[in-house]
Amino acid sequence: MTTAAVKKAKAPADGGVTPGGTPTLAERAASVARVAGQDLARTERDAVFPEQALAEMRRTGLLGLLVPAADGGLGGTLADLVDVSMILGRTDMSVAMIFAMHCQQSEAIVRYAQSPLREELLPLLASGDLYLASVTTEPGKGGHLFKSYAPLREAGGTLEIDRTAPIVTGGTMADGFLITMRSPEATADHHVSLVYAHRRQLRVETAGQWCPMGMRASHSLPLTLTGSVPAHQVLGEHGAFHRIAQGVFGPLAHLGWSAAWLGTACGALSRVLHLLRDPKVRKRFDLGSELFLTRLSRSRQRLDGVHALLRRTQELVEGEADLSAPGIQLLLNNLKITAAEECYAAVNDLVDAVGLRHGYLQDSPTRLEKSLRDLRSAALNYSNDRLHLADGQLCLLDPDVNFA
Ligand SMILES: Cc1cc2nc3c(=O)[nH]c(=O)nc-3n(C[C@H](O)[C@H](O)[C@H](O)COP(=O)(O)OP(=O)(O)OC[C@H]3O[C@@H](n4cnc5c(N)ncnc54)[C@H](O)[C@@H]3O)c2cc1C
Structure with a gap:
């Protein structure tokens, strides 16, 4: 795939108030x-x-x-x-x-x-x-992105969809769905097609509850999706999902998720720092404590590290990098793994720094308790273990250890 399509010109509406007061x-x-x-x-x-x-x-x-x-x-x-x-x-x-x-x-x-x-x-x-929802996870394959067991049947110019989806963020509100299914002529599990369906083309049924530890407002219910769509609603061509995942889904997921996690950890640190600077609250903390200052420092250090990695990866993907190169694949995976681990750890450091009242109780303005629960999902949302397995194989392709 080429990266030129990922790279886009800046829109006039972006980066500052434009003539006519267009919002930034x-x-x-x-x-x-x-x-x-x-x-x-x-x-x-x-x-x-x-x-x-x-x-x-x-x-x-x-x-x-x-x-x-x-x-x-x-x-x-x-x-x-x-x-x-x-x-x-x-x-x-x-x-x-x-x-x-x-x-x-x-x-x-x-x-x-x-x-x-x-x-x-x-x-x-x-x-x-x-508003689009994503259906890639499937029973029996967990998060394994590149295979699908649910057969997509093609008959008389239509594609028949019958798909169990264990977790679909925003699935009850989405106007449309992008769904991975086993291609009509597939001879192997990794021959996967990506199909678009309007909500009105499907029967969307809730197949369970959403009672999670964190990410509660993502409302990621299990669904079953059945219906039929015209044959032209396949993206790319049948079997193209691997290419789409490598060129779009992987890079944008890892960049977008990491940014969301970093934002969450930055918000948590910022709320803690504002609390500490509040004259009414400040005296309850020993701001001269070396342990306290070190914990704050470690939290910030983790976020600066993730931010640097995020921006470096973003620039490479925006540039002319070949996204299939081992070095880029490693960087994209390591961004996701590192952001998931470090953003969680940064908030965990803050819990230790400020203690029970503002680190563990739900009614603290720091919202550390919620941030930590939300960030616990990061390592699971496409398993870090799976990415390490892929990274180990990529390492073997790069014996000279060249960095992207
Ligand atoms: C908040 C949230 C929202 C989500 N929204 C969506 C959505 O909208 N649409 C969607 O399709 N999915 C969604 N997901 C699913 C997500 O993208 C992952 O696919 C899913 O969480 C993986 O589920 P799993 O941990 O059960 O499965 P697996 O990936 O199978 O992992 C289970 C565990 O098994 C181990 N494991 C299994 N196989 C391997 C292997 N080959 N190598 C190494 N370790 C392995 C790992 O330890 C892993 O932790 C969402 C997940 C979360 C947390």
């Missing part, structure tokens, strides 16, 4: 974060989807962030995806993940949907009328 991306993201913050207690307590935040993503145009400006979208870049995900993550990791995962799906459509699907979907994405 930071302003749009802040608006979504504000709405998410107002609803946070309820979505967290009841583990329900943040509908108001999604409505604000639609209103601000952020759902069309990665749609080219020529197609009516904001024409945003990978840097924009990272920036917005970090801003949203500071308020709520679920909202940031909902956004980042939608962008990953939308980029797959921008790059791989063919006529007439492309002409149908891009205006909907640009106008904020198409």
Whole structure:
């Protein structure tokens, strides 16, 4: 695959207030974060989807962030995806993940949907009328991305979908789904197709509950999806999912997720530091304690490390790098693994630093308790163990240890 398609021109609407007072991306993201913050207690307590935040993503145009400006979208870049995900993550990791995962799906459509699907979907994405959910996880294969057991049947110009989906973020609210299934002519499990389906083309049934430790507002219910779609709703061609995953799903997932996790950990550190600087609270802490200062320092050190790795990886993916090269694959995987571990550890350090009242109780303004529960999902959301296994094999392909 080439990386040129990932690289995008900056949109006029981005990076500062443009003539006519067009809001900046930071302003749009802040608006979504504000709405998410107002609803946070309820979505967290009841583990329900943040509908108001999604409505604000639609209103601000952020759902069309990665749609080219020529197609009516904001024409945003990978840097924009990272920036917005970090801003949203500071308020709520679920909202940031909902956004980042939608962008990953939308980029797959921008790059791989063919006529007439492309002409149908891009205006909907640009106008904020198409929120996309992702269906890759499957019973029996766990998170193994590159295979599928559910057969996609092709007959009379239509594709028959019958898919069990154990976990679908935003599945009850999504306007459309991108679904991995075993290709019609498949001779092996890794011949996988990526199919688009409108909600109205499917019967979407809830197959269980969503009662998680964290990421409660992601509302990632198990679903069953049945229905049929016209044959042209396959992205790329049958069997192209491996290419789409390597070119779009993998890079954008690892960049977007890492940004969401980093934003969450930054928000936690920032709330702690503001608390410590509050004259009413400050005297309860021994700010001269070497142990205390060292814990703060370690937390910040972890976040600076993740930020540097995130930006370096983002620049390489935006540039002309060959994403199939072992060095780039290793970097992308290590970004995900490192961000998952270090963002969690940074918040865990803060719990030790500030102790029970502000580190462990739910009603502390630091929200460390919620941040830690949310960040615990990071290593599981595409298992770090699986990525280490892939990295071990990639290491063997690079005996001279060349860095990307
Ligand atoms: C908050 C959240 C939202 C999600 N949203 C979605 C969504 O919208 N759509 C979607 O499709 N999925 C979604 N997922 C699923 C996610 O992307 C992973 O695919 C899923 O969490 C993996 O599930 P698992 O841990 O049961 O499976 P596995 O990946 O099978 O891992 C289970 C454990 O088995 C071990 N293991 C198994 N096989 C191997 C192997 N070959 N190598 C090394 N270790 C192995 C590992 O220790 C691992 O921890 C979401 C997950 C989370 C946490």
